[in-house]
Amino acid sequence: MRSFVRGRRVLTPEGLRSAVVWIQDGRVELVGPYEPTDASRTLDAGELCVLPGLVDCHVHVNQPGRTEWEGFETATRAAAAGGVTTIIDMPLNSRPVTTTVSALQTKRRAAERLCAVDVGFWGGVVPGNEGELEAMAAAGIFGFKCFLIDSGIPDFPPVGETELSRAMEVLARLGLPLLVHAELACCAAPAAADRRRYGGYLASRPKAWENEAVALVARLSRRTGCRVHIVHLSSAEALPAVAAAKKDGAPLTAETCPHYLCLSAEEVPDGRTEFKCAPPIREADNREKLWQALEDGTLDFIVSDHSPCSPDLKKRESGDFSAAWGGISSLQLGLAAVWTEARRRGIPLARVARWMSEAPARLCGLEERKGGLLPGCDADFILFDPDAAWTVEESALRHRHKLTPYLGRALAGRVAAAYLRGERVFQAADPDGPPRGRLVSRSPAHGLHRTH
16 A cells, blocks of 8 residues: 655755655655645654665674674664664674675574564675685675774684785676775784773774775775775775775775764773774864765765674773774664764765765665665655754663763754654654564675565
8 A cells, every 4th residue: 555754854866855755565656746645644754854764784783693792683673763774784793704605594594583674794705715705695695894904703814915806806706895894904003001091092003004904905906896895994094095096997985984973082081992993983183084085975975883792891890992892882873973973064964864875775786775765765764853952871772782982972863763664663762563674685686685
């Protein structure tokens, strides 16, 4: 049966305007003029913004094997509350890591019937699994991720330049992207004299490590023609290499994350290990250059890099940055955090929404089904109040663990409700409904298929 969403601020290709979204069989049929529709089948958004559901293609769910860090049920509930209606799960830190077809099947079984939003999967490139890449691609993986530096877990080791080049040649032929954790320990970094000092940790992951890694993968992308995507870029000094590769026509893209855009090294208190991530949160002037790079197109989009762990691994008692697990929990908070900072800079909400929906969907090959309120797309949308003022408290968070650097932070903008294929999956202050998410895969023709 046809239904309608009517609002004064609906995000269309022309920007936020009055419109009616027509929905048929869970998909957008058309976006038409703002006019009366059958009240019994109409959701009236009033002055709330109707935005496409966000696509977060950088999420570490960790189930199976480390479900005590984060599982599919809690992660996807948090996603829905944050306006994210599709996530793509990283190949680590679950056990097993997603580097074989068998591991992919294990992960899919673990996620079945638990997900509040749609979930897809990245595969991993590690030394020795080159022979698995084609089979994993055929099984519906959206692309692959690798590390050039220690990942923090022994079952997902880094690749060297030779292995990287070989994998890129395979993926160029398959037409799938390679996501790269771009840090390369190319120079010695000073050891922190006081391991509670954030400045010591920051110095231990210098910008040069990112700069050299980005230069390497840009060169190999030019040579192999492989689509390369730089994940969680934090060093503004690496931006010229990204811009130059794009200018040369290399198929290279890059993302950054809310914590690099909203936080700064100067505000991280010593011993507050919930701020630890890799690459690290850098200085305020570096942060401003990342914003400029988003505006000029050098950076392509924003995703969370939601990478939680159990609280004991954050070493809060000792405040030891060297010993603490690195990762930021922010899946539920990304849109509000980014919008808070964007609004201060005069950046319109429509642009923020596209950085967090349309652009990441394109990397995944989902642009015909996700990331936009366009005919043929899934009717995934959110109702967002851009003027809501609130403070992040533990009681509001749906992540498995509540430890995040955003606790106590005042934010602007809040998700009032989220819908997946026209069905509500989140509404503030209401109990959670049944899990409506599907496991999705990428077909050989790069289309979206339901797998479960």
